[in-house]
Amino acid sequence: MSHPLSPQCQNLQHQVESLVKLLHQEPSLRQQDITAVNASLKKVISPKFEIVFAGAFSAGKSMLINALLERELLYSAEGHATGTECYIDYAEPDQERVVLTFLSEAEIREQVASLCQLLGLSSNVNINRNDMIDILVEGCAKIIQQEGGVNKSERAKQAKALDLLIKGFTENRDRIQTLNNATYSMEQFNFSNLKEAASYARRGSNSAVLKRIEYYCYHPLLQDGNVIIDTPGIDAPVAKDAQLTYNKIEHPDTSAVVCVLKPASAGEMTIEETELLEIIRKNPSIRDRVFYIFNRIDETWYNAQLRQRLDNLIYSDFQDTTRVYKTSGLLGFYGSQIKGTSGRDRFGLDSIFAESIKGLGGEEETPQFVYAFNQYCAFSRKLPVQFQLTFNAYESPNQNYTRVLADWGQPLIDQLIKDSGIEDFRTAITYYLTEEKRPQLFKNLADDLEDICIPLRKYYESIEMDLDSQPREIEAMKALELQLLNQQLQEAGQEFRDHITEEINQIITSKCDSFEQDFKQLESRMVRRLDELLDGFSVKEAYSRATFNHSRNATAPLLAVLVEALYYLANQLEDILVESVKSVNAGFFRRLVEKVRKTEYYRKLNRLLGNDGGLEKRLKELEAEVNQALIAMAKTECDRYVRESPKFYDEGTFSIYQFRQTLLQTSSSYDVKAIVDAEPAIRQF
Template sequence: MKESDYSNYVKAFSRLFEAYDAAEPYLDLGEDFKYFIGRKRNWLERLKSPEFPVAFLGAFSAGKSTIINAVLGDDILPQATKSFTAIPTLIRRGKLNRAVIHYLDEAEREELKCLYVEELAKELRKPSDGYQKLGNSELMGKLTKDIEQHRSQFGSFNKQKFFDELKVLVAGWNKLTGAVKEIALADLTGYVTEDYEDVLFVDKAEIYLADVNIPENVVLVDLPGLGVVNPRHRKVTKSYVENDAKAFVIAMKVFHLLEGEEIELLAEVHSQRKRVLQRAFWVINQWDVLSLQHKKEELANFEEKIEHYGFHIAKDRVFRVSALNYLLLKLIQDGKLEKSGKIREHVDALEKAIGKIPVRGEAENYIRSLEEAKSFALFRAHLFEYLANTARAEFLEEARSEYQDLANRLRDKLEPLFQSYKNKSDDGMKNSFIAGELSKRQHDIIERLRDTVEEHVKQLRTEVLPDFEFWREQDQAQLAEQITMAIDGLDRKALKNELLKGLDSHSVVSRLPHKIEENLRIQNTFRAQLQKLLEDQIVRQYLRQLLDAITQVDALPEELMESLQDRLSGRDMLNRLKGMCDVFLFDYGNIIDELGRAIMTSLSGAEARQEPNLVELLQKNADAALEIAKSMNLVGPNDNVKQMLALGLDKLNQIHGALAAGAKQAKGVTRRSNDIDYALDYYKGGLLDYTRKQQEQINKYARRGIKNYFEELEEELLAYFDAQKGEIAKVIMQRLTSDIDNELGAEMEKQKVIKEAYQVVTQRIA
């Protein structure tokens, strides 16, 4: 296939993407379509640097490495004593001989972890989702516990190796993440086999060879074996078999034909996609070690297994070879055997096959005459011929299909606009443009206004109000401080003087709360603080935010904005709160009455409790009472208090009367003074307790009232915008016609781009 075939497709795809990029700003495209475009862009890179991977798969010891080396004609891949792991090894032509090791990045490690977890969850009979959402530390703890429980319940756990590898992965999670390391070809063995301690973290190895006889675009891929634990093996291999590889080679060895997990995977893929095997080449290696009888038996065995799996295989795709003998002869022919590594140790196999070790000039003849070597050469020639013709033709046909799919999808997006612009005069285009733009912009502005209001109210309803505290602890403390300062700051002398007038001091003191309220108006303080909180927390914040958001739409006439500013000033909400304040303070008068009655009851009870009997009174002032009794000759000059208290009730009353006469007035003033202070403190405590109890109610009803207000406001504003569509249209029309030349210029450019893009996507591929 000519190089120009690729360049033609590159140009064709490039024209489509140039047309798309130009038209994209004018198209209403969703994320799905943009993702579709992104995937199609990958075809540009694939066409600029086309590659045709040939995947080699087969069970361990099937001789894959030897077969690949024989295809290369050189001893490149190491002859591993252990299975290669989850490390595809890609071999392609390059300017220098070198190898590059790529380590798993973060996403690839996460993918591998998930694959391990799925396997473990399946064995534990638990859904994997419960594990996948856990962090690494929690995950390992949970799995350890569940595995112990499973082993205790069932006596064994069959996926311990999976868990062991997962532990290694998690323990070294950040080791060499996304690293790329260049190494010498001779060191490759140390990185791609199970002996490498960090093999679990390797993604792939790439080998570049400067002097190798393979087509430039061909990439040989040595796939990881499936016989080990790493679950990424199967996923990588299946991806190559199903999609990535343009051809694949099934490596088998005699006595073990069509065995191993690789063949089971191939059968699984074949059952779903029959065409996959059309890309397969079947290579039976080590055919030279068989006797004629064994060869007949192995051929019968092969036919039997082909029938068992339901494979349909063309006979010219089955090759019975000795990759080792072909490679040895090729190395001798090219004069490289002496410089090769361990492959030289196997020359006795070649000597056994032809009776001697040929010299360089004889090697080419033996490649043509030795049956198994000749068969390998035929396999190699057919493989490269298939890639050069059939595979490349299929690749270009796939490119054509992808191109046509992209062109059709772009045409569908452009068609409505193209048809609307088709066959329009300048005047018709102008009128149509103005009418269309007017309708579109009016609709867009109304929708923006609606979205602004609805989003604002939704945020208030769902994010702000559920935990909203209108009357907070600091607000309660501020009110308590104001009440305390107001009561403690009273002119107590004037208040006492007024309360001491009259005979019934208790009755006057009980009316003290009403007298204080008449002077201080505590309920006004309460109401004023509520209203200030509303203005600070709601009006200034949320109503003004809403007004600012509406203003940014910048499409409302000035008189409509003035109307909205008035509507969103907070006046209505303040009026609503004033009504709420009246509800909160509805029983305030009753509370004042209750406080007065409580004060009177408390004082009366205190007096009753504090009225001592006659003996107790005289005992408190025993010395003074004894002197009075002596002066009144009620007791002798040498009598004591005990003898005084033994006097009769009449004499004791005389002593008490004389004792109390001197202190009567002072005693009355002190008591009344104490009553007033007690009443003030009782009133202050009762009022603070009342306002504290109101705090929960205030928050409950204020939250509900604010929610109801904004929902009513939302309905009112949405109806208002709909009613003002005509006024909004006038503003749009004025702006549109005032700059019609620029507007039309932009529209003309848009139409030009759409028409040109439509023309490109409807052209046939060159």
């Protein structure tokens, strides 16, 4: 039966994700590792409980699993040493399926060599040669005959295992790959349902060459993520098969370990079983999840010595655990199967046991379960007094079986199943998984969440303390906020002033490379322009401008020509200087604005006010003001070109001498020719 989450946990995933989101919102907490939280949450939302069945070969693991699930899934032949790992997972009735994974040829060769070595046969065998296969099969048959039957000795069981392995390889050769493990769905085998696929997998020779079988079937025990795993025997002929079982037992994801033990039928623990118990007892993490099952308990009902030895063993070696159960997988499984039968099919003889009752000579054989059932009814002393059963010596076992069931029917079957111990074990492991393991998942999640909740709580508590320490009255809070804002704005303003001062000092001390470069370009332009003006100077044009400005006169004196020349030079230089200082000023303020935008006080203003507080606008206005001042200074500077130097007229100087000589030359006539002829001398001024 499925166990849904409690109402307070229905939205658990969203709640946990909300906590993680809060964690990631805080920069100081983002580095917190949430891997464990995610893993625990996944296990809570989609739990997976692996129930590992472990034990020696022939302990009855497969039959016990079949009994738990009330359907025949696993191969359960006595003495069959399969190394197959079986997984049984949940599926809805219309989704049941089987996935089969085969051993590779290399793995089969390894197992064949190992078994041959144990049996004293030649291990240098080519299993792809039919003659070699025939020799092995014949050798196995001889060993079984020598031992007196398949179940008479370990050697006979090993021979049977080798025989099945060889036959399985031969029958499935087209499905087995050389080095890889081939996987097939049941549709690839043309199986229409789980029963057909399971029947194929249960066949001894097929099971022998299967590495892994995955069953997906419907049963309430498998709901809530429960997965049953049947592992190879701990005494497997191939060592790595046994190691696979130990690895599953010790794996942290294993939720429960079911140790199926043989003492109920064997009278004592095997060496491998004793070693397994020692490993479990030395590991507390394993010990707390182990169930001990003494299977084939029905054999102790008829043998007082076996019963006493088992009781002594449990008393001496299993006092430290309450998870000890006695079961009969055979009675429990077939008891569940015959519940749906009736006298019409002779309570399963003509349906469930139809194949097994066919004798070689046409006579009807007696199934193993019928023998066990009759013994239970006649000699177990387990039945309550209301069941007054009789068995007739003149009737066959099958006839006694059908007559007793016809008389007592379902109540007797229910009592049989109860005495098999299967229901008690199923109830116990279901309770363990739902009431112990499932709550443990929530506890683990809670423990992992604690690692992120504690830092979150401390963080929010610190914020709360900060808020508590601040004024609670609105006006007081406003005043405090304004005071804080004013302080921060003053700090930003001071930083701005310091920055501007630093920039100006850089220019004054010639440490601003970009400004120095612009200024040198200005000087260069001024020099080039002056050279251009001097090279292009024309006395005739200067004379024309002088006479134009005095239209009543037909001629102009030398002084008038010099005046026009000086005004022309000064005005042309002023134009280029004004243009250059504008460019230098624009470059300076452009770079200044870029630097301001990158400062912390600029970012602070934007955080506090949502804008720059008019900083860039004021810089633009300042740029215009500086521009006007520079233009005025440029004009003043160029006006100086119009005025003569005071020393120009000093007696004895070359300049006054040259002036007089030029004046003599230009005064020789009153027309323009005399002025033009004196152009070289005039240029000297």
